[in-house]
Amino acid sequence: MRRLTQRQRIAAMVLALLALGFITLDLGGSSLSSAHSGVRGMLGSLYRGTDAVFGPARRFVQGVPSAGTNQAKVAALRHENAELRARLARAEADKATSAQLATLQLAASDTGYRIVPARVIALGPGQGFDWTVTLDVGTTSGVRAGLTVTDGAGLAGRVLHADRDTCVVLLAADPGSGVGVRLTRTGQVGIATGEGKGGFTFVPMDPEAVVKVGDTLTTGPVGSTSFVPGLAVGTVTSVRTSADGTIRASVRPATSPSGLDLVGVMLTAGDEGAARQALQPAIQGSGR
Amino acid sequence: MTRARVAAALAVVLTALLLQATMIAPLAVTVPVSLPAVLVAAVALVDGPATGISFGFTAGLVADLGSTHPAGVFALSWMGIGLVCGRLADRRSIRGDAATAAAVCAGGAVVSTVLLTVVHADGASLWLAVRTLVPSLLGDALIALAVVPAVRRFLRNDVLRAPHPVLSELDLAGRRG
Numbered sequence: 001m002r003r004l005t006q007r008q009r010i011a012a013m014v015l016a017l018l019a020l021g022f023i024t025l026d027l028g029g030s031s032l033s034s035a036h037s038g039v040r041g042m043l044g045s046l047y048r049g050t051d052a053v054f055g056p057a058r059r060f061v062q063g064v065p066s067a068g069t070n071q072a073k074v075a076a077l078r079h080e081n082a083e084l085r086a087r088l089a090r091a092e093a094d095k096a097t098s099a100q101l102a103t104l105q106l107a108a109s110d111t112g113y114r115i116v117p118a119r120v121i122a123l124g125p126g127q128g129f130d131w132t133v134t135l136d137v138g139t140t141s142g143v144r145a146g147l148t149v150t151d152g153a154g155l156a157g158r159v160l161h162a163d164r165d166t167c168v169v170l171l172a173a174d175p176g177s178g179v180g181v182r183l184t185r186t187g188q189v190g191i192a193t194g195e196g197k198g199g200f201t202f203v204p205m206d207p208e209a210v211v212k213v214g215d216t217l218t219t220g221p222v223g224s225t226s227f228v229p230g231l232a233v234g235t236v237t238s239v240r241t242s243a244d245g246t247i248r249a250s251v252r253p254a255t256s257p258s259g260l261d262l263v264g265v266m267l268t269a270g271d272e273g274a275a276r277q278a279l280q281p282a283i284q285g286s287g288r
Numbered sequence: 289m290t291r292a293r294v295a296a297a298l299a300v301v302l303t304a305l306l307l308q309a310t311m312i313a314p315l316a317v318t319v320p321v322s323l324p325a326v327l328v329a330a331v332a333l334v335d336g337p338a339t340g341i342s343f344g345f346t347a348g349l350v351a352d353l354g355s356t357h358p359a360g361v362f363a364l365s366w367m368g369i370g371l372v373c374g375r376l377a378d379r380r381s382i383r384g385d386a387a388t389a390a391a392v393c394a395g396g397a398v399v400s401t402v403l404l405t406v407v408h409a410d411g412a413s414l415w416l417a418v419r420t421l422v423p424s425l426l427g428d429a430l431i432a433l434a435v436v437p438a439v440r441r442f443l444r445n446d447v448l449r450a451p452h453p454v455l456s457e458l459d460l461a462g463r464r465g
Contacts, residue, residue, distance in 0.1 A: 002375050008338050015345045015367055022352070022360030027407055032359050039353035046306055054310040 100262040103152030105279045107264060113228060114278035115150070115264035116141050121166070131174035131196065133157070133260060138165040141265075141276040146226065148219075148266045154232030154254030155179065155219055156263050167265070171257050172233070173199060180225030181217040181233050186210065189220050192233055192251055200234055200251035211239050211249045228266050296442075300327065301347045305354065312431075320420045321427030323435070324351060325396055328366050329373040329389035330432065330439040337374025344370030358407050365400035369393060385436045390429035397424045 004012070025031045101117060108115040118141075122134035137143050139162050149156040149169050157171040172179055173194040181192045181202065188211075190204035202217060217233040219225050234251035241247050267278055304324040312323055324347050332340025348366035352359040372392050380388070401417035 002336055002377055004337055004371075004375070008341065011338070012341050012367070012371055015341060016364060019345070019348075019360040019364035019367065022349070022363065023358045023403075023407060026358035026360065032353070035353050036356075036359070039350060040355075043302075043305065043309070043354040046302065047309060050306060050310070054306075057311060 097262055100152060101279075104150075104262070104264040107150055107152045108279040108281045110281075111228060111230060111266070112281045113266040113268070114280055115266055116143060116276050116278045117262060117264055118143075118149075118167075118276075119262055120260045131171045131177075131194070131257070132160065133169050133171065135167050135169060135263065135265070136165070137265060137276055138163045138167050140164055142267050142278065143167050143265050147268065148228040148231065149263050150228075150231055150266060151255050151260060151263050154234075155227060156255050156257075156260060158227065159265065169263075172227075172255070173197075173253050173257050179227060179233060180220035182220045183209070183211065184216045184218055185212075186215075192217060198250070199237075199253045202236065202249040202251050204247055207245055207247065209247065211236060211247055213237060213239060215249075217251060297343055297346065301343075301350055304347070305351060320397065320424045321431055322393065322397065322424075323431055324348075325366055325369055325393045326389055326428050326431045326435050327439070328370050329393050330385070330436045331443070332370040332373035333377045333385045333389060333436065334440055334443045335374070336377050337371055340370025340374030340377075341367055342370075344368070357404055361400055361403045361407065365396045365403065368399060369396040382433070382437050382440075386429060386432035389432040389436060390425055393428040393432075394421055394425035397421075397428075 022032065026036075104115050104117055107113075116137055118135035118137040120133045121136045135143075135149075143159060143162045145159050145161050147159045149159060155172045157169045157174070160168045160170045162168075170177065171194075173196060175194050175196040177194040179192045179194070179200070180189065182189050183204070186209065188204045188206055188209040190202055190206075190209070192200035192202045195201055200217075202211070204211060213236055215236040217236070219227040219229050219231045219233060221229050232254040234253045236249045237252045238250045239247065240249075264279065301324065304327050308323045312321060328340065328344040328347055331343050344366035345363050348361075348363035349359060351362045351366075355362075369392050372395075373389060376388055376392075398417045398421055401420070402414065405414055405417070
């Protein structure tokens with residue numbers, strides 16, 4: 001063991017007294033506060049300056065003790081995130097449904113018909129896109145074959161047959177099906193034949209009728225069509241005259257067949273059902 | 289004390305404090321270890337009590353001034369570490385020196401915790417001093433195993449080597465007559 005020299009003993013005692021003096025001074029007042037802040041500032045600059053190098057390593061080291069818990073936390077947060085996203089998507093869907101119901105209510109008020117809201121639950125009976133859809137309402141809600149189906153904005157189709165709680169609807173744009181229509185601008189009546197994805201082909205009854213691009217078509221008056229009259233069918237996109245003088249116009253449908261989700265079945269007088277309440281027209285009509 | 293030794297001492301103190309604050313402190317929550325204290329012990333074990341006392345006091349004072357507790361606490365306890373390790377300096381094996389450094393530093397940690405309790409520093413308590421004794425010993429031993437050989441190699445350098453103690457004693461004897 002090394003021995004301390006006299007000088008070393010004296011130096012140790014002086015430094016010890018100095019340290020005790022510093023403690024007393026610091027406890028007693030703010031004598032050393034400027035020294036404290038000076039050194040803290042200098043060390044702080046040092047820490048900041050080296051953070052680019054030590055920062056990533058420090059963060060890694062800080063994460064080591066809680067690595068396991070972090071993983072569990074991350075998994076829990078991921079799960080919560082997925083739930084929130086699903087909730088948001090449901091909220092968006094509910095918002096869209098609410099908007100669509102409002103549209104159907106408006107249609108009920110405009111047309112004076114009671115409308116049973118229904119959701120498309122299936123597209124076509126088989127593979128590919130068949131021009132029928134299945135709805136989640138049936139005879140228990142007053143639905144029967146032959147009733148008009150609307151999406152609130154225009155004509156969607158007609159009920160082909162109805163079961164107790166579901167029904168099959170033939171879409172208006174079904175290739176080969178015809179709809180009696182009227183040109184809104186001139187009142188000219190004619191037939192709009194379904195072309196599937198191509199919409200409709202409109203042929204006016206009067207060969208000398210003037211059809212222009214942009215003209216709108218609605219379902220024709222009672223007698224000319226089996227659909228509820230006044231529903232939007234589509235807009236003329238092109239007009240051509242064949243060699244024999246027949247006017248044919250291509251029509252873009254007002255309703256997108258592939259975009260149908262919430263639709264309304266328009267009930268006539270005597271169609272009653274307890275399963276689902278029909279949207280009532282705002283002004284009581286003649287009870288058609 | 290050459291200028292090179294002073295500059296090296298200051299650089300090493302600042303580096304040790306930097307590493308303690310940035311890298312070791314996150315781990316020190318569970319295992320209280322002090323790199324600057326181990327460094328003081330390692331230097332004292334190589335260079336003797338004189339260097340240990342002065343280096344320990346200076347390093348401790350810088351650490352005190354950079355903290356929120358009263359200045360002088362670490363200066364006193366690390367000076368004590370330097371003094372004890374300096375007296376025990378005997379060029380033992382690295383493991384022996386590391387064990388010595390760890391034991392003395394653990395004792396120094398208890399002393400500084402008691403001092404901090406006396407001056408009512410936040411978070412300090414006598415129970416903490418007792419509870420952290422063994423973890424501190426183990427943690428300091430681990431660090432000492434790396435620091436002691438590095439300090440030995442560093443101080444073997446011709447520029448940084450301490451003056452021979454025999455010559456200093458002869459000089460004093462000459463002055464006394």
